[in-house]
Amino acid sequence: MILQQRVAELHERGFCILRGHIPKPPIDACRDAFWPVLLDHLNRHLASPNRGPGRHFLPMPFEPPCFAPEFFFDAEVLGIVRGAMDDRVVADQWGCDVPTDGSDYQQFHADYQRPLFAEAPDLPLPAYMSTVSFGLVPITTANGAMDIAPGTHRMPRNDALRAVTAAEAEIEAVELELGDVLIRHPWALHRGTPNRTGIPRPLVTIRYVRRWYADNSREVNPIPRHVWQSLSPEQQSAMRFPIGD
């Protein structure tokens, strides 16, 4: 019942939040292992942010504890993602968005590069991708809570953009405690907001897509072979990433 309510919320509003869902130890372990990787990336790309001023995207490593099976195969999260799409979905992206010093408000946008059918960009379609995000630190309005315009995934794109620009659409700043999970329909218009704390704000995201859908919209890391071999056949069948050495 709860699951169906979450799926309905995702359909209706374009996102839902599971509060206190992921246990803190794997998140703490992920953050501690990832932090040096993140700082190294930020140092090397200080002058070349790839998501606008002061804002970076980088693919997440699959080496544990940056990767943990509970991030990808949580029964409730997968139940919602599968309920919104189908039972054969695969994870195909694992990345991290990081606003830092100098970041600003992004333009409202949807997370896709091209409509599925170029000749019918506003064709109302069932979801064929969903994103699952959680913070490696608490996400607050001070360090850059994502703004989301609920319901805009169900509107023609230009109408949705006009409504947010004219301040006619509701905007929700999504603050996340450690362990909260944001499940999002990538069509719902959203934007990153400034991080004014001086400390990088990593929000990690797994993208799930219907098995037949593919694009290369974001860089991904390969899964090391030993990590791949540690997964069950069922888990492997829900992952679509390159396998490394």
Ligand SMILES: O=C(O)CCC(=O)C(=O)O
């Ligand atoms: O990091 C965020 O809060 C949102 C980032 C985002 O939507 C983007 O870079 O496309």
